[in-house]
Amino acid sequence: MTNSLPPMLEVRDLKMHFAMDAGFLSSLGFGKAGAQRPVVRAVNGVSFKIARGEIMALVGESGCGKSTVAKTIARIYKPTAGEVRIDGEDVAGYGFADMLPVRAKMQMIFQDPYASLNPRQRVRDIVAEPLLEQTKTAEERKDVPARIAALLAKVGLNAEHAGRYPHQFSGGQRQRIGIARALSVTPGLIVADEPVSALDVSIQAQILNLMKDLRDEFGLAYLFISHDLSVVHHIADRVGVMYLGFMVENAPRDVLFAKPRHPYTRALLSAAPSIRPKRDVEEIVLSGEVPSALHLPSGCCFRTRCPFAWDRCASERPRLQDVGDGQTVACHLVDEPERDKA
Structure with a gap:
C-alpha cells in the first residue's frame, strides 16, 4: 500500500557550510598563522518531508539558503552534515558513481532554461x-x-x-x-529551483499548470524553490519558510496563508504585491539588514529585525514546535503569545 512506503524525500538536520578563502593578504603571509578559514553557514539544520505526489515550496528572501538546500538535495553540493533520504535511501554521503542509479529517482529543473x-x-x-x-x-x-x-x-x-x-x-x-x-x-522527485522566475507572467502560468498536470499524471513529488508567494499559493500543497539558513515555519499552504505564526512569515505575506486591497492583512515592516551567514546572531537569527524580540530571543535559539493543523513554528512567541500583542 502507498501509505507503507517511505516519503519520496526526507531531509533530516541538513547543514551546508562553505569554507571561504583566507584572502589575498593571507596568501602573501599576512595575518595570523594557523588561523581558521571563515565559514559561511548557508544551511543550518533544516528538516522536512515530501510525500509522494506532494508539492512542497521553500520560500524566503534572497540569500536565505533555499537554493542551497535544493542543490544539496540534488547532490550538486555534498552536505556538511545531516541526512538526505530519496525514497528511503540516505544519499548524503554518496560519491559520483553511487549517485548514478539515484538520478533515475530524482531530477532537477533549473532557473535559467x-x-x-x-x-x-x-x-x-x-x-x-x-x-x-x-x-x-x-x-x-x-x-x-x-x-x-x-x-x-x-x-x-x-x-x-x-x-x-x-x-x-x-x-x-x-x-x-x-x-x-x-x-x-x-523520476519520483523533481527539484525545481526558481523554474518560472525568468519567464513572463503569462508563460509562468502555462509552465506551472503543466507541472501540476504532470504531477497528477505521474504522481511526481516536487521541491519547488521560489520567492514569489503568488506562484507558491498557486502550485504548492505545503510551504516551508526559511530565514538565514533556518526553517522558521512549515505548514500546509492554506494554513500558512490564512494563519501565519512566525513574524517573518507574516512580514513576507504583508509585503507581497497584490492587485486586491489588503484590508485584513497585518502590516509588519522589517528594519535593518539580514545578518551575515559568516557571523550568525546568538539565539534567534531573526531577532535583529523582529519587532517582537525580547531577552529570551537573544539567549535561546528557538526550535520548530508543532502548533496543530500540520503547522510547525520556530518562535518563542508560541510559548508567550501575549508578547505578540505588545
Missing part, C-alpha cells in the same frame, strides 16, 4: 542523454526515439522541435525542454 541546456546539442539529444545513461540493453535503446517524441508531446512541443537547437526557442519553450529532460528517466 537557456544556461541549463547544451547550446551545441539538438533537443532530441538533450532529452535522450539522461535516458541513454539509464538504458542498459540494446532492445531498450531502440525505443528511445519514440519515447523522446512522446515526452516532447507531453510538454507541449512538436516532433519537428526535436531537430532544433536551444537558441531557436523562446524562454518558455526552453523550460519545457528542461522538463522533458527531467521526465525522461521517470
Whole structure:
C-alpha cells in the first residue's frame, strides 16, 4: 500500500557550510598563522518531508539558503552534515558513481532554461542523454526515439522541435525542454529551483499548470524553490519558510496563508504585491539588514529585525514546535503569545 512506503524525500538536520578563502593578504603571509578559514553557514539544520505526489515550496528572501538546500538535495553540493533520504535511501554521503542509479529517482529543473541546456546539442539529444545513461540493453535503446517524441508531446512541443537547437526557442519553450529532460528517466522527485522566475507572467502560468498536470499524471513529488508567494499559493500543497539558513515555519499552504505564526512569515505575506486591497492583512515592516551567514546572531537569527524580540530571543535559539493543523513554528512567541500583542 502507498501509505507503507517511505516519503519520496526526507531531509533530516541538513547543514551546508562553505569554507571561504583566507584572502589575498593571507596568501602573501599576512595575518595570523594557523588561523581558521571563515565559514559561511548557508544551511543550518533544516528538516522536512515530501510525500509522494506532494508539492512542497521553500520560500524566503534572497540569500536565505533555499537554493542551497535544493542543490544539496540534488547532490550538486555534498552536505556538511545531516541526512538526505530519496525514497528511503540516505544519499548524503554518496560519491559520483553511487549517485548514478539515484538520478533515475530524482531530477532537477533549473532557473535559467537557456544556461541549463547544451547550446551545441539538438533537443532530441538533450532529452535522450539522461535516458541513454539509464538504458542498459540494446532492445531498450531502440525505443528511445519514440519515447523522446512522446515526452516532447507531453510538454507541449512538436516532433519537428526535436531537430532544433536551444537558441531557436523562446524562454518558455526552453523550460519545457528542461522538463522533458527531467521526465525522461521517470523520476519520483523533481527539484525545481526558481523554474518560472525568468519567464513572463503569462508563460509562468502555462509552465506551472503543466507541472501540476504532470504531477497528477505521474504522481511526481516536487521541491519547488521560489520567492514569489503568488506562484507558491498557486502550485504548492505545503510551504516551508526559511530565514538565514533556518526553517522558521512549515505548514500546509492554506494554513500558512490564512494563519501565519512566525513574524517573518507574516512580514513576507504583508509585503507581497497584490492587485486586491489588503484590508485584513497585518502590516509588519522589517528594519535593518539580514545578518551575515559568516557571523550568525546568538539565539534567534531573526531577532535583529523582529519587532517582537525580547531577552529570551537573544539567549535561546528557538526550535520548530508543532502548533496543530500540520503547522510547525520556530518562535518563542508560541510559548508567550501575549508578547505578540505588545
